[in-house]
Amino acid sequence: MRDEMKCRVCRGPLRPPERGRPPLYCSRACQARAYRSRKNPPLPAPTAPELAGRPRQIVEAVWRIAAERGLRMATVREIAAEAGVTPRVVQYHFPGKHQLLVTALQTLHRDNDRRARDRFAALRDASDPRVLLRAVLEELLPLDDRRRTSLRVMAAYYAWSLTDPALAAVFLHAGQPLEDLVATLITAAGAPPAIDPAAEADLLVGGISGLGLDLLHRRRTRADVLRVLDHHLNRILPR
Template identity: 40%
Template sequence: MAAQVDHEERRRQIAEALLRIADTQGLQSASMRAVAAEAGVSLRLVQYYFSTKEGLLMDALARLGGQLQARMASWISAAGDPPTPRAMITAVLSCILPTDPESRRITRTYAAYYTLVLSDPALAEQHVTAQPDLLEGFLAKQLRAAQEAGEADPRRNPELTAAGLLAMVNGLGSSVLGGQRDGEAALAVLGYHLDELFARPGPRLEV
């Protein structure tokens, strides 16, 4: 058991070295040799644990996804017990926005993977789109629950609305990283659109 734990720790050490390079330099700089240097191990050891560059990339991507999921779980747990569908949607989308060092690192690193996909579309089909698809499905499920509870506009298509919300948050994240607005302003934009989505219809005005 001790040997298995040591092997997993070594794989984690190497994969996190790649993630650090992706964050600060982009994945174009993450050669196996560069990862070995960043991890403080030999190139041969990197090749022992990851026989291919793609294998290392995908292992690191899975770990990045785990970090994002842990962040989401923490934000959801702070949203109420139990959280309402709106509170869950707000927590998930808010925690994705790059408003603190951890979320900025995660956003930059995902951006590095998306850049890689532009030159290797097969990578997106096999791996990179899996987590966004799951997240859209989760958001759509929460939207349907809110509609059934009378808390969200019943005319909205949950799947299309979820896709739009996630696309908006990704765009807001890019605008924060690019310096167009700060994290507080991005949260304000998100809040504005969620207020519209969850607004209850007012009384009909008599003419």
């Protein structure tokens, strides 16, 4: 029942190959038609399963390349080389490059969420809300290699997400629980009634993120950023 010896598009006869793999189409034009008829981007699934093993290893290779050389250089071949596998293995575990990039962003988001939650839980019992608040905001700054990598990857993805609905959906998925958490912490830390926790939280989260981007460029120093952060913590939560 195999359709050998006939072009898959026009059903015409095939020329027998002199060497190598036998041809599937009678001409480049027929092969091009078959190629074009396959380009329909399906919508990506809103959720993503937990990754482990080789898929996880490939996704982490995407992070490293995006952070060090930019998302632009994250080609399938480069990702495979960085992960120590062949391109075929990447192709086997992910239905396509776009889905791989979306999955990599989702996984990074979930990883950061989990790490922040763990740190929060570890500090929650032993510390006062002021320390907790500072820890939450510090998590946004690229103060070590892990956070610097994460922020660089996020910056690369943000630009891409402005023109890609699937990536934008990942950014918008979380809503804005971070600003709500900061506002709650400001209230819990005993801010004076003159302080508006929501407005302070909005500016703090946005401002610290922006200062973090300056830090990536070395346009500011780490001490500068931390000084600004402490100044405003002292302003919002006077001792």
